[in-house]
Amino acid sequence: MGRSPCCEKAHTNKGAWTREEDERLAAHVRAHGEGCWRSLPSAAGLLRCGKSCRLRWINYLRPDLKRGNFTRDEDDLIVKLHSLLGNKWSLIAARLPGRTDNEIKNYWNTHIRRKLLGRGIDPVTHRPVVATTTVSFADPDAPPKPPRLILSSPPPPTPLQPVKEEESKPPRCPDLNLDLCISLPFQQQEDALPPPRAHVKTEQGGGLCFSSNFLGLRAGMLDFRSLPMK
DNA sequence: AACCCTCGCAACCGCGCAGAG
DNA sequence: TCTCTGCGCGGTTGCGAGGGT
Numbered sequence: 228m229g230r231s232p233c234c235e236k237a238h239t240n241k242g243a244w245t246r247e248e249d250e251r252l253a254a255h256v257r258a259h260g261e262g263c264w265r266s267l268p269s270a271a272g273l274l275r276c277g278k279s280c281r282l283r284w285i286n287y288l289r290p291d292l293k294r295g296n297f298t299r300d301e302d303d304l305i306v307k308l309h310s311l312l313g314n315k316w317s318l319i320a321a322r323l324p325g326r327t328d329n330e331i332k333n334y335w336n337t338h339i340r341r342k343l344l345g346r347g348i349d350p351v352t353h354r355p356v357v358a359t360t361t362v363s364f365a366d367p368d369a370p371p372k373p374p375r376l377i378l379s380s381p382p383p384p385t386p387l388q389p390v391k392e393e394e395s396k397p398p399r400c401p402d403l404n405l406d407l408c409i410s411l412p413f414q415q416q417e418d419a420l421p422p423p424r425a426h427v428k429t430e431q432g433g434g435l436c437f438s439s440n441f442l443g444l445r446a447g448m449l450d451f452r453s454l455p456m457k
Numbered sequence: 458a459a460c461c462c463t464c465g466c467a468a469c470c471g472c473g474c475a476g477a478g
Numbered sequence: 479t480c481t482c483t484g485c486g487c488g489g490t491t492g493c494g495a496g497g498g499t
Contacts, residue, residue: 337465
């Protein structure tokens with residue numbers, strides 16, 4: 228038996244929101260604040276599911292939303308954060324004021340993903356991809372298979388997961404240096420004391436430290452301690 | 458002009474997590 | 479400690495707009 232539905236679906240509207248619904252929702256949130264989404268629809272006189280109201284408010288009605296095209300800086304930041312965090316859109320959105328996780332997720336899937344692929348970069352691993360062609364000797368008349376994309380290196384561990392030591396196995400790509408230790412240019416190192424760091428708590432209670440300069444952020448801009456970790 | 462296809466975005470769905478009782 | 483409930487997140491879907499044939 229599955230969990231009970233979050234609302235009585237027979238009595239709720241679905242699909243695109245009307246202007247009147249938007250106004251009711253916005254007025255109610257402005258008056259009572261966010262939260263209690265389950266009871267909000269009836270309180271606001273809306274025939275909508277609480278989840279739907281929350282989504283509408285967060286992704287569309289919130290007054291601090293930026294909307295409009297993403298800037299080049301935002302673009303770069305999203306790519307860098309994604310390489311670090313993976314598909315943690317809410318965490319990425321938390322670093323981009325005025326942008327929502329849904330918006331970033333859509334932008335990633337429609338624009339950035341394609342752009343990276345066009346540059347020959349795998350959007351999942353952020354590593355270069357190499358096109359190869361498989362040739363079959365068994366049937367010379369068989370049509371050639373389409374080019375296949377393979378990774379030039381094994382995929383990295385899932386973001387934010389502790390790296391497991393491979394015991395005494397030689398690396399598959401010995402020419403690839405995966406040590407992501409990034410340091411500041413000499414002049415900047417002198418200016419940044421102590422170096423800004425982001426601290427991420429792991430499941431084991433340990434921590435991963437990233438220099439926020441790796442993300443191209445200003446000192447102190449990145450502080451994962453303030454972010455909820457799932 | 459009509460049809461088809463692709464793209465982009467808003468919205469939905471299902472699951473996991475956290476807090477309360 | 480267990481169960482229930484609500485919230486939040488990530489993946490997926492549906493639909494309208496725009497372009498191509």
